[in-house]
Amino acid sequence: MAIDLRSDFIARPTREMITAMTRAAELPGGFGPREDTTVARLERLAADMLGHADALFCPTCTMANQIAIHIRCRPGESFVTEAEAHVVTSESAAAAALSGAMPRLVPARNGALDIAATAAALVGADAQRPRVGVIVVENTHVRSGGRVVGLGHMRMVAEIARAAGVPVHLDGARLFNAASALGVPARDLAAAADSVAFNLNKGLAAPLGAILAGETDFIAEAVRVRQMFGGGWRPAGVPAAAGIVALETMVGRLADDRARARALADGLAELDGIHVDPEAVESNILLVRPGSATPDALIAALARHNVLVLPFGPFLRLVTHHEITDAAVAETLAAFRTVLSGVDL
Ligand SMILES: Cc1ncc(COP(=O)(O)O)c(C=O)c1O
Incomplete structure (x- = not known):
């Protein structure tokens, strides 16, 4: 899935x-x-x-x-x-x-x-x-x-x-x-x-x-x-x-979504070819700006790795929710790492 x-x-x-x-x-x-x-x-x-x-x-x-x-x-x-x-x-x-x-x-x-x-x-x-x-x-x-x-x-x-x-x-x-x-x-x-x-x-x-x-x-x-x-x-x-x-x-668990959005931002901030400011992640949404790749190319490549993100002007938008577990965060970061290494872009 x-x-x-x-x-x-x-x-x-x-x-x-x-x-x-x-x-x-x-x-x-x-x-x-x-x-x-x-x-x-x-x-x-x-x-x-x-x-x-x-x-x-x-x-x-x-x-x-x-x-x-x-x-x-x-x-x-x-x-x-x-x-x-x-x-x-x-x-x-x-x-x-x-x-x-x-x-x-x-x-x-x-x-x-x-x-x-x-x-x-x-x-x-x-x-x-x-x-x-x-x-x-x-x-x-x-x-x-x-x-x-x-x-x-x-x-x-x-x-x-x-x-x-x-x-x-x-x-x-x-x-x-x-x-x-x-x-x-x-x-x-x-x-x-x-x-x-x-x-x-x-x-x-x-x-x-x-x-x-x-x-x-x-x-x-x-x-x-x-x-x-x-x-x-x-x-x-x-x-x-x-x-x-x-x-x-569901109200009490929203802090988990925020923590996972932040974990995604922290992980993505370490990768080349993409820009994200973890300090700007205040709730469950993060905006990521691709470096040289277009948002559409990056989104298509991520989809081939089973990760769906949204085009949002010059950004990719990622939103965490109760189905985004720690394992999903790790898989998402792995997909970005692979895609940005140029293997699949
Ligand atoms: C800030 C804000 N207001 C209103 C809405 C509209 O919500 P709905 O899709 O239920 O009409 C959204 C949906 O994304 C939203 O982000």
């Missing part, structure tokens, strides 16, 4: 999740959008873990992000974020198409928004300049290679947002990886935002699904918007059952 490092969403559910899904499939499904008992258990657990009043099970994190933007922005309004945010680069311009909302981009470093520029962007709406409906912060930040935005920075954003009366949405697709890297509970990061989205099917290894959390009224409205966006999935007890196991059993 291939060692698949292209993304953590590819990781298969654990045996315990499969058992839980089988059991849930035998329960009667709930009829109304909030009536399924397994979904309700997942939503309560997620809300409690984040310290928010309520939570909603969504098919994807893209949908959870876009529901939040839709609730916060009327057509013609804007949301403050940065050019490399997933909501800007990778959600098919959904904010424009579904909500008529325009991104207002501020400078940022590895996902951390420039505070002065963000504060300045929040004021001054007038006949020409659109009102800002929400600030979107991403943590961990995927395009910088899983960099982690610190708690202090998250709190600074929350402070200036509160002062301006603008809510904050946290795109925490990999929120628990960020919390693990910072050594804080996820609820500390979630407290710096008015709404939070995270994936159950990335590092947490559920087969699918995401959570949107927030205030009671916000989630009540989110139920309506989710339906409008086609996400009123019923009955969703089967994937929700895996989501419960994901939250109960």
